[in-house]
Amino acid sequence: HMGRKSSKVQALKSSQPSPPTMTTTTIFGPHSTTLGAQDATRNRLASIDMQTKNIEVEKASLLSRSEELDAALKSLQAERKAIFNRIAPISYLPNEILAAIFETLHASLEDEHTALTTLSEVVVSHVTTHWRAVAIKASKLWTRIKFRSSQQSIGLLELYLQRSQRLPIDLFVEIDNSNTDSYNHLIRPHIGRCRHLSIYTDERADLIKQLNLLSTQSTPFLQSMDLLCSSTWRGLSQLDSNRPSGGAPNLSALRVRGAEIEDLFDPLYILQSIRMMWCEQIGPPVLHHAANLTHLTLAELQIYGGEYQSISTITLPRLLALSISIRDAEDGALSEFLMALDAPRLEVLHFCNIGETDTSPLWTSTHFPSLHILALDHDLSEFGLLALATSCPHITHLAYGDKVEDLQLLLKSSGVESGAQTATHWANLHTLYLDTPSAPGAVVEMLIARRNIGAPIRKLLVPIKVSLDFHAACSGHVEVEKMRDHLKALYPNWQDWNSGKWAD
Incomplete structure (x- = not known):
């Protein structure tokens, strides 16, 4: 009964209406909205910073790993190269053969x-560890030494001096206005090892200072010297001595430019062993002390009338080759100089720019009895050629350095002897070098004329640059050969003064 009553009460309550609900509304102003946006921005910045930091940490880890991998890769590559080099056939060569x-x-x-050439000793010493060890111990590789005071390469100079040990060295020195005290101190104990010595200076005083390094030394290995002074100012420096204290018994080649030999050496002592000499100006007293000369080059020579007329004969009994370039010569002076020379073995004569003043015979036809090779680097008139043809009638080899028109007239001239047509000049000529061949027709005409007068040209030497048309036109009449060095072709013993070293 009580349960039924309770249910009725509950039903009655639920049927009655609920009281009204009170609703609370919050209203935000503009200031409240701005604060919320700033909080969101700060949160985003913090998130970006965190992500950036994480990325940087990850990147650093990857870079570290990459470096580790690079190191491991290089190690493996080095090991592979070492193994490959060990099994290469050349690695089985004895060190002595590899050094050779x-x-x-x-x-x-x-x-x-050249200035741009990588030296072979540097190349081979940077190939393998084994090659480097062999190259460093191969003293001969380090005997060619260059020093330029402008570069102050003292460390490199010292390295070469150490690695060359006690072997003779070829020393090339270029001195400008830089201080050379360090170089002088370093090279002085080694100057006696020089086999070849080149000294190029701006001033004569610097050249003298370098030569003074020799004055207290014995130079038993010295074979050749090349001295150049680019300035004509004589300066005040004097030689400490006229010659090395121990002499230079093997000195056989000397080139001097920009200075006179007698200003640098005592000719009596320095020239006795010289076989090859190149100089720009030389006086009779110097030549009197050079009796062993076999090759003499006189460049930019200045000679004056009467200079050699009153002197005693200059005897050069071993002279084989003479090259003369004239800078200035009075009429007849060249003839006086040549007639003053007694050179019975002279075989080759090279003229460069002898001028048109010497158009009369320069010497008697019997003065140089062995002369048979003549080289002319510049054009001569018909009269100049005729003078030479009269002076040296027994020429067998001729080099001509200009157009062939005047030469053609000389070589085509003929006469009659014992009823037969013969060449008037250079009847024994059989080898001809033309430096600037003209139209092939003129040369072919000359070749045919020589053949018809019984004095054929057997070999024609021409420069490498000669045209194929010229070669084809002449090859049907004579053997044609292209040459790079015509003087060597004419005279195999001709010395190349530009090679840097000239001694045998």
Whole structure:
């Protein structure tokens, strides 16, 4: 009964209406909205910073790993190269043979060095550890030494001096106005090892200072010297001594430019062993002390009338080759000089720019009895050629350095002897070098004329640059050969003064 009553009460309550609900509304102003946006921005910045930091940490880890991988890769590559080099056939060569190969390469490139050339000793010493060890111990690789005071390469100079040990050295020195005290101190104990010595200076005083390094030394290995002074100012420096204290018994080649020999040396002592000499100006007293000369080059020579007329004969009994370039000569002065020479073995005479003043015979036809090779670097008139043809009638080899028109007239001239047509000039000529061949027709005409008068040209030498048309036109009449060095072709013993070293 009580349960039924309770249910009725509950039903009655639920049927009655609920009281009204009170609703609370919050209203935000503009200031409240701005604060919320700033909080969101700060949160985003914090998030970006955190992400950036995480990325940087991850990147650093990757970079560290990359460096580790690079190091591991390089180690493996080095190991592979080492193993590969060990099993390469050349690695089985004894060190002595490998060093000999390096030395052969070094010698073959000796005359090809330029300012841009990488030296062979440097190349082979940077290939493998084994090669480097062999190259460093191969003293011959380090005997060609260059020093330029402008570069102050004292460290490199010292390295070469150490690695060359006690072997003779070829020393090339270029001195400008830089201080050379460090160089002088370093090279002085080694100057006596010089086999070849080149000294190029701006001032004569610097050249004298370098030569003074020799004055207290014995130079038993010295074979050749090349001295150049680019300034004509004489300066005040004097030689400490006229010659090395121990002499230079093997000195056989000397080139002097920009200075006179007698200003640098005592000719009585320095020239007795000289076989090859190149100079710009030389006086009779110097030549009197050079009796062993075999090759003499006089460049930019200045000679005056009467200079050699009153002197005693200059006897050069071993002279084989003479080259003369005239800078200034009075009429008849060249003839006086040549007639003053007694050179019975002279075989080759090279004239450059002898001028048109000497158009009369320069010497008697019997004065140089062995002369048979004549080289003319510049054009001469018909009269100049005729003077030479009269002076040296027994020429067999001729080099001509200009157009062939005047030469053509001389070579085509003929006469009659014993009823037969013969060449008037140079009847024994059989080898001809033309430096600037003209139209092939003129040359072919000359070749045919020589053949018809019984004095044929057997070999025609021409420059490498000659045209194919010229070669084809002449080859049907004579053997044609292209040459790079016509003087060497005419006279194999001709010395190349530009090679840097001239001694045998």
